[in-house]
Amino acid sequence: MKRSIAAASLHYAVLIFLALLCVMPIVVIFATSLRQQVQIFAEPLNFLFMPTLENYRAVLQEDKLDRYLFNSLFVGVVSTVITLVLGCMAAYGLARFRFKGRTTIAYTTLLLRTVPLAVLAIPVFVIWNNWNLVNSLWGLVLLYVAVNLPFTIWLLYGFVLQVPIELEEAAAIDGCGPFRVFTLVFLPLIAPGLAAASIFTFRIAWNEFILALVLTDRHTRTLPVAASLFITDMGVDWGKVMAMGSLIAIPPLIFTFVAARQIIGGLTAGAVKG
Amino acid sequence: MRTSRFTIAVYLAPAILVMAAACLYPVLKAFELSGYKWDMGTAASSAKCVGFDNFIAAFSNPQVWSSLSTTLLFAAVCVSAEMVLGIALALALERQVRGMAVFRTIFILPMMIAPIAVGLAWRYMFDAQFGLINALLGVVGIAPKTWLADPTLAFVAIVIADIWQWTPFVFIMMLAALAGVDRSVLEASRIDGARMWHEIFLVKLPMVMHVIAITLVMRLIDAFRVLEVVYVLTFGGPGNSTEILALHVYKTAFIGQQIGVAAAVSILLLVVVAVLSWAALRLSNPMKDSA
Numbered sequence: 227m228k229r230s231i232a233a234a235s236l237h238y239a240v241l242i243f244l245a246l247l248c249v250m251p252i253v254v255i256f257a258t259s260l261r262q263q264v265q266i267f268a269e270p271l272n273f274l275f276m277p278t279l280e281n282y283r284a285v286l287q288e289d290k291l292d293r294y295l296f297n298s299l300f301v302g303v304v305s306t307v308i309t310l311v312l313g314c315m316a317a318y319g320l321a322r323f324r325f326k327g328r329t330t331i332a333y334t335t336l337l338l339r340t341v342p343l344a345v346l347a348i349p350v351f352v353i354w355n356n357w358n359l360v361n362s363l364w365g366l367v368l369l370y371v372a373v374n375l376p377f378t379i380w381l382l383y384g385f386v387l388q389v390p391i392e393l394e395e396a397a398a399i400d401g402c403g404p405f406r407v408f409t410l411v412f413l414p415l416i417a418p419g420l421a422a423a424s425i426f427t428f429r430i431a432w433n434e435f436i437l438a439l440v441l442t443d444r445h446t447r448t449l450p451v452a453a454s455l456f457i458t459d460m461g462v463d464w465g466k467v468m469a470m471g472s473l474i475a476i477p478p479l480i481f482t483f484v485a486a487r488q489i490i491g492g493l494t495a496g497a498v499k500g
Numbered sequence: 501m502r503t504s505r506f507t508i509a510v511y512l513a514p515a516i517l518v519m520a521a522a523c524l525y526p527v528l529k530a531f532e533l534s535g536y537k538w539d540m541g542t543a544a545s546s547a548k549c550v551g552f553d554n555f556i557a558a559f560s561n562p563q564v565w566s567s568l569s570t571t572l573l574f575a576a577v578c579v580s581a582e583m584v585l586g587i588a589l590a591l592a593l594e595r596q597v598r599g600m601a602v603f604r605t606i607f608i609l610p611m612m613i614a615p616i617a618v619g620l621a622w623r624y625m626f627d628a629q630f631g632l633i634n635a636l637l638g639v640v641g642i643a644p645k646t647w648l649a650d651p652t653l654a655f656v657a658i659v660i661a662d663i664w665q666w667t668p669f670v671f672i673m674m675l676a677a678l679a680g681v682d683r684s685v686l687e688a689s690r691i692d693g694a695r696m697w698h699e700i701f702l703v704k705l706p707m708v709m710h711v712i713a714i715t716l717v718m719r720l721i722d723a724f725r726v727l728e729v730v731y732v733l734t735f736g737g738p739g740n741s742t743e744i745l746a747l748h749v750y751k752t753a754f755i756g757q758q759i760g761v762a763a764a765v766s767i768l769l770l771v772v773v774a775v776l777s778w779a780a781l782r783l784s785n786p787m788k789d790s791a
Contacts, residue, residue: 237597244589245606248668251621252609254632258624312515319511331516333781338523340777342725344746345766348753349529350522352544372522375515404507433614435728440754450616454732457623464624471617478612486605489612493669494676 255475259468281469289466291452295473298448300363302432302477305370309427310420312371313378318408320379321386339376346373347440354441361443369441370431378423384495385419386412422488425481432477449474530770533763540757547760554764564765566740567748574655574744575723578662583716585663586670591700594678604675607668615665619732622661623648626733651741654734658742661729666722670715677711678704710783717780724773745769 260277285291320332350369351360359365389412397411398404413420435450442451453470456463482489534554538547558564610618625632626647634644647653681704689703705712727746730736736743736751743751746769753762 234597237593237595240589241593241597241600241603245603247664248606248610250632251618251625251664252613254625255617255621312518315511316515319508323508323511325505325508331512334524335519336781336785337774337777338519338527340721340725340773340780341523341527342727342746342766342769342773344725344727344749345530345770346523346526347750348759348763348766349526349533351753352533352759353526353529356544368518368522372518375519376523379515429612433616435614435616436731436750450614450728453616453620457620457732462623467620468624471620474614474617478614479609482605482609482612486601486608489608490604490672490676493608494673 252475252479255468255471258464259472261465281465285466285469289452291449291470291473293445294447294449294452297363297442297446298432298450298474301366301370301438301448302428305367305374305431306424306428308367308371309374309378310424313375313423314382314413314416314420316375317379317382317386318412321383322391335376335379339380341373343373343434343436347436350437351440360441361446363446366438366441366446366448369437370427370434374427374430378427381423381426381492381495382416382419385416389415418488418491421485422492425485425489426492429478429481433474527770530763530766533759534767536760538759540753540759550760554760557761558764558768563740563743564748564768567743567745568768570655570741570743571724571745574659574662574726575720577659578666579716579719579723581659581663582667582670582719583712585667586715587674587705587712589667589671590674590678591704594675604672607671610665610668615728616732618661618665619729622657622664622729623733626657648734649738651738654738654742658730658733661733662723662726665729666719670719673711673715674708677708681707714780714783717776717783721773721776721780724769724776 259281260279261275262278262280320328346369354360354365354369357365359368393415394407394411397407402410433450434448435454438448439451439454442448449470453467453474456467456470535549535551536547537550537553538544628634628644628646628649631647633647638644645653647657685707686699686703689699694703725746726744727750730742730744730747731750734742736747740748745765749762749766749769752758752765756762
């Protein structure tokens with residue numbers, strides 16, 4: 227009995243240590259964003275300081291951050307919605323219908339999932355210039371929908387397979403047309419999959435940096451690009467940069483705490499059954 | 501189910517069109533661009549077709565080779581450390597305890613947060629004068645180090661940041677896999693007199709080998725795609741000691757202005773990742789026809 231208590235304490239001690247390691251850099255971001263520049267340079271280990279929102283005021287008012295915040299939200303939300311609509315239709319089509327070329331489409335989709343964004347950056351910059359999509363938020367949306375679709379289709383495909391086809395057939399016999407079967411019977415059944423897919427898509431669009439850096443200007447910049455421009459050879463205004471870092475980190479933090487189970491399900495889907 | 505071609509097209513065409521236009525077409529365009537000599541900012545009509553010259557130029561450039569070896573070393577060191585740590589931790593902590601859900605939530609935070617923010621946090625912590633890491637080293641009596649100004653230490657810094665970010669992924673995957681191991685097999689092995697080490701190496705690990713393989717390939721793919729954390733943390737420096745291939749491609753195209761050469765190098769990166777992705781599909785194809 228004594229030994230099991232000791233073992234349990236050790237178990238928790240290790241878990242807590244690992245958790246601290248995981249949150250430390252995140253705490254650093256938030257803590258630094260609440261400090262004044264002078265304190266940042268003076269005492270790195272002093273965690274007892276008067277918090278100030280001055281850095282947030284400065285970035286929102288002086289650095290047009292409100293605009294970039296809007297851009298990031300717009301791109302994140304719009305590309306998530308479009309990706310989900312197109313993705314769940316395609317996943318449904320691939321899972322339910324057998325047709326010529328299906329395997330080719332499935333394989334190409336799966337391979338596109340891992341294309342490095344650095345490889346895409348160059349041709350996309352050239353093509354978007356031709357299509358007049360550079361410096362436009364819609365250009366960014368189109369790109370994010372395209373790079374998110376492979377994973378979304380792949381993730382939702384698994385959820386589609388779990389819906390018994392008999393349910394849809396029963397609804398069809400009861401007089402539902404194909405479209406109503408899809409929206410009224412099928413969609414509610416894969417809601418957990420849609421939730422997971424929307425988190426992953428929003429996260430990529432919200433966090434993405436290199437393509438946004440290449441494709442945006444002063445007006446259409448997203449938050450990560452704006453934050454990166456604060457790093458200069460002349461030095462870094464850490465209070466302000468970390469205020470931006472905090473704003474960038476907040477939505478994924480919220481999602482993680484609200485939907486950790488769905489996220490872990492999405493991460494392990496395919497590789498781990500059950 | 502018999503379905504008309506029209507219905508199939510309605511479901512599939514929109515997604516396929518978007519992926520073809522904004523993902524597949526750019527990839528093919530990268531191949532085309534790699535055959536041209538074209539400087540950024542000049543008219544497309546001024547581009548000159550040079551055949552394979554860009555590839556010859558890329559492969560005879562020592563910087564490309566050093567970047568390639570940096571990338572390979574980065575991927576090898578990071579992924580092996582993450583696999584060993586992640587698997588060991590999962591084996592040590594697999595027993596279900598109260599509050600594990602909370603810990604799991606905390607463990608996925610590093611990979612959910614924007615790589616840019618991760619890079620910023622580590623850059624600040626590695627700062628030589630006021631960074632947390634030197635301050636902590638000072639507490640145990642180790643002299644401060646100029647982390648990001650020293651070629652070796654800068655490489656160590658990007659490795660540490662990657663290990664911090666991705667070890668939890670391996671850990672979570674392994675926890676899920678170990679939870680699926682049939683308990684009766686473990687009991688049987690115990691009755692047969694298996695010790696703890698036997699149980700781990702002869703029973704548990706072989707049973708989750710498939711998940712280990714998939715996790716390894718997924719980690720390798722992502723290690724070759726890394727760009728943003730390094731961009732913020734070191735921007736490839738000092739010198740080009742941390743200039744991984746993806747960053748080299750970016751710099752060649754958008755700072756060096758050489759679109760064709762950059763496209764040629766990017767194809768090298770694409771091939772490496774494509775081979776790994778193919779391996780991943782062979783290990784686990786979620787869209788097999790039989791499914």
